[in-house]
Amino acid sequence: MSEPAQELWPLSLEAYLAWEAKSPLRHELVGGFPRAMAGASRRHNLLVAALVAALFPLARARGCRVHAETFKLKVGPDTLYYPDLMVVYTPPGENPYYEEDACLVVEVLSPSTESQDRWEKMRAYLGLPGLQAYLLLNPEQKGLEGYFREEEGFAYRRYAEGRVLLPCLEGPLDLEDLYQALA
Structure with a gap:
């Protein structure tokens, strides 16, 4: 799954949770911006x-x-x-x-x-x-x-x-x- 469109950043908590639930990768949300998790x-x-x-x-x-x-x-x-x-x-x-x-x-x-x-x-x-x-x-x-x-x-x-x-x-x-x- 691709990153959310940059123009939508910063993400609201609700938008992040919906996006993260569909993402194959885990991301933390820091100040409204997703950050991919390292292995x-x-x-x-x-x-x-x-x-x-x-x-x-x-x-x-x-x-x-x-x-x-x-x-x-x-x-x-x-x-x-x-x-x-x-x-x-x-x-x-x-x-x-x-x-x-x-x-x-x-x-x-x-x-x-x-x-x-x-x-x-x-x-x-x-x-x-x-x-x-x-x-x-x-x-x-x-x-x-x-x-x-x-x-x-x-x-x-x-x-x-x-x-x-x-x-x-x-x-x-x-x-x-x-x-x-x-x-």
């Missing part, structure tokens, strides 16, 4: 799968939903992203094609999207009222870095090993276990 490496995909396996039991115990890679998160009136993983605690919204308020968002870094994940998406995600943590994982180097909500805003933390207590899920993420998926 993922094997290591990236394995790390996302390991995250889902690790977080799903915690999410289920708390009554949360877990979405990975193919479900959209609305972060503004004309911006939707496909996070690598998100956890949502609030009841589902009316639109069945996106969530609106994740409590945890995780992006797995790749060379083609790292700057977007670290700057553009980070600013958008930290603006979500219910977000408790935004985490970044590197499939090439064990560890986790992230922004964790505190009373005055968000605090940046970095972990090279061990267990990381995840807010929203109120449970640990074991980095050793997580990165075993890449061994």
